[in-house]
Amino acid sequence: MAKRLLTAKELLEKYEQGTCTEEEAALVMHWYETLHPENFDLPESVLEEELDKAWMVIQSRKQVKRKIKLWKPLAIAGILLVMSGIAWYFYEVQQKYKQEPPKIITDVSPGGNRATLKLASGKVIELDSIGNGIIANEKGITISKGANGQIDYSIENSTDIGGGYNTITTPIGGVYQLRLPDGSKVWLNAGSSLTYAPSLNGRGDDKRRVSLAGEAYFEISKDKQHPFIVTTRDQEVEILGTHFNINSYKEESAIRTTLLEGSVRVHALSGVAKADKVLRPGEQAVLTSNGIKVMQADTETITAWKDGLFLFKDADVPTIMRQLSRWYNVEVEYNSTVPSNLITGGIERNNNLTTAMKMLELVGIKYQLVQVGTTKKIIIN
Numbered sequence: 001m002a003k004r005l006l007t008a009k010e011l012l013e014k015y016e017q018g019t020c021t022e023e024e025a026a027l028v029m030h031w032y033e034t035l036h037p038e039n040f041d042l043p044e045s046v047l048e049e050e051l052d053k054a055w056m057v058i059q060s061r062k063q064v065k066r067k068i069k070l071w072k073p074l075a076i077a078g079i080l081l082v083m084s085g086i087a088w089y090f091y092e093v094q095q096k097y098k099q100e101p102p103k104i105i106t107d108v109s110p111g112g113n114r115a116t117l118k119l120a121s122g123k124v125i126e127l128d129s130i131g132n133g134i135i136a137n138e139k140g141i142t143i144s145k146g147a148n149g150q151i152d153y154s155i156e157n158s159t160d161i162g163g164g165y166n167t168i169t170t171p172i173g174g175v176y177q178l179r180l181p182d183g184s185k186v187w188l189n190a191g192s193s194l195t196y197a198p199s200l201n202g203r204g205d206d207k208r209r210v211s212l213a214g215e216a217y218f219e220i221s222k223d224k225q226h227p228f229i230v231t232t233r234d235q236e237v238e239i240l241g242t243h244f245n246i247n248s249y250k251e252e253s254a255i256r257t258t259l260l261e262g263s264v265r266v267h268a269l270s271g272v273a274k275a276d277k278v279l280r281p282g283e284q285a286v287l288t289s290n291g292i293k294v295m296q297a298d299t300e301t302i303t304a305w306k307d308g309l310f311l312f313k314d315a316d317v318p319t320i321m322r323q324l325s326r327w328y329n330v331e332v333e334y335n336s337t338v339p340s341n342l343i344t345g346g347i348e349r350n351n352n353l354t355t356a357m358k359m360l361e362l363v364g365i366k367y368q369l370v371q372v373g374t375t376k377k378i379i380i381n
Contacts (some may be wrong), residue, residue, distance in 0.1 A: 102370040102377075108328045108353035111190055113149045114174030120164025120198065127151065127168075127176065141181065141198040151178035153198060169193040170214075173329035175305075182208060182221050184228065187306045189215035190326040191249070200228075215247045217306045220262075231269075235287050238265045244279075245303050251322060255287040258297045268292055304346070310356060311346040317365065321380070328353045330369075330376045339365050339380065353378070 114128045117135075125135055127145065135151075136143040142154045151168065170176050172191045179185050180200060188194055192214025200208040208228045220228045222241025230237045232248035235255055242262025248255045257266050259279040266277045266285040277285050277292045284297035304311035305323075312320055317339045321332045327349060345359040357367060357378075366381040 102372045105369045105371045105376065106354070108330055108369065108376055108378075110350050110352060111173030111175065111327045111329065113176055115168055115170045115176035115188065117143070117151065118167045118169070119143075120166060128174075138198065149177065151176070153179065153181040155181050155199070163197070165195050165197050167193055167195040171329075172326055180208075180210075182223065182226075182228075184208075184221045185219040186210075187217040189217075189305055192216060201226075212246055212248060214249055215245070215305075217243075217245045217303055219243050234269055236267045236269060238267065239263075245299075245306075247302075249322075249326075253288065256284055256302075257287075258284040258299060258302045260299050260303065266292060305349070308349050309346055310349055312359070313344050314342045315344075317341055317343070317360065317380070320360070321378075324353065324356060324378075328356075328376075330378050333377055333379045335379055335381045339363075341365065 112128075117125045117127055119125070119136055119138055121138065123136070127135075127149075130145060132145050132147055134142060134144045137156075140156055142156050144152050144154070146152060168176060168178060168188060170188050170190055170192050174190055176188045177185065178188070178194075180196065181198065182200060186194060192212070194210055194212055194216060196210040200210070203209065206226055208223070208226050209231065210229070211231045213232070218228075218230065218239070220239050220241050220243075224240055228239040228241075230239070230246060232246060232255055233250075235248075235257070237244070237246065237257055240263065242264055243260040244262075244264055245258045245260070246255070247258075257264065257279065259281055261281055264279050266279065266287070268275050268287055268291070275292055277294050279285055279294065282296060282299060283294055284302070286293045286295065298313055301311045301313050301315075310320075310323060310327075320343060324330070325332050330353065341360075341363045343359055343363060345362075347356050347359065349356075353369070360367070368379045368381065370377050370379065
């Protein structure tokens with residue numbers, strides 16, 4: 001495949017001097033007419049990169065055309081091909097860069113206690129901004145916020161409890177803790193939500209039920225007569241009284257249920273994976289489309305987030321970056337091949353992003369922080 005030999009600057013100089021080939025002239029003319037580059041200012045390095053990509057697209061299309069031995073029509077088609085290829089490719093570039101150009105930023109602050117609570121009535125409460133004390137009374141249920149930020153449910157009159165569901169949601173960069181009416185405690189990690197009837201008995205049976213999206217750590221009050229059920233998108237976990245962690249983020253390749261104390265039964269809801277597995281303390285159930293696999297777990301690293309820590313043992317870079325992305329509310333991009341390093345280390349989650357990234361810098365991984373509009377990105381080089 002032919003390589004573009006001219007830089008953007010050289011190509012424009014040739015056009016100005018009238019020494020462009022027919023193909024080069026068509027490239028410059030159509031680029032100018034389509035993009036109007038005076039309306040947005042691309043950095044020179046970005047411009048060169050995009051021109052290289054566009055040139056490869058054009059050349060690859062021309063290679064296909066050369067197989068057809070129509071020499072005169074091919075000469076005309078070559079120019080049209082250049083023009084259509086540039087129109088298509090630089091339209092994509094314009095959409096990508098027509099917003100304000102990326103700005104280098106020096107650091108990103110950590111997340112914190114942030115969440116919203118949606119009541120059965122539809123009312124939404126911003127938990128991080130509301131004061132301490134009673135925040136809601138709904139049909140026999142009192143909801144209050146403690147000095148430590150924890151949300152507490154208490155049943156004032158069990159005969160008055162109405163229907164409907166509550167949902168507590170943490171944004172990217174937020175965590176929260178709540179105590180349910182039965183005394184069970186839940187720690188909700190960033191970008192997660194928990195939905196439940198205030199009575200925990202939304203179906204009218206003898207089971208306590210909640211639905212989880214994302215990740216949460218549970219300490220369930222023992223009640224053999226009323227098993228506790230946690231439902232995620234592809235599984236149910238049944239508990240009598242125990243401590244466990246569920247990671248069910250959509251961007252992860254599996255749903256991981258890790259048991260620290262007691263006993264749980266993991267039940268796959270559909271597909272070839274439909275099966276039950278009973279876990280013992282220190283074990284983890286890994287649910288994929290191929291089934292449930294039970295393995296020994298490093299419970300310390302898995303639950304470190306609940307205690308305000310990042311803790312990794314032989315973790316790959318994508319695994320680490322997914323956690324950092326959720327906590328610091330940044331998008332992650334890889335400039336080239338994803339680094340294959342395995343990293344062991346730990347750091348408190350209340351540190352800024354650049355401090356957390358020192359774990360990766362120690363093994364030679366370089367990065368850049370930028371902001372495009374309101375979106376913060378970390379680019380791994």
